[in-house]
Amino acid sequence: MGEVGSSLNLKGNWDEAKGKLKQQYAQLTDEDLEYADGKGDELVGRLQQKLGKGKKEIVKLLNDL
Numbered sequence: 001m002g003e004v005g006s007s008l009n010l011k012g013n014w015d016e017a018k019g020k021l022k023q024q025y026a027q028l029t030d031e032d033l034e035y036a037d038g039k040g041d042e043l044v045g046r047l048q049q050k051l052g053k054g055k056k057e058i059v060k061l062l063n064d065l
Helices: 003-006 016-022 040-051 053-062
Strands: none
Touching: 040 053
């Protein structure tokens, strides 16, 4: 797992977290929020592109859900 993926700490129900993200950022799609174990780097990369935020910001955003 990459540096970013290992710092992701997705707690609880990912479907619930996806719902919160979609409420906060209407431009996100289900494809943007697709997550599989070990694929945290890919998720962070997609969110970086869509939201125009840095890796650290995205990781913090996801960990705070």
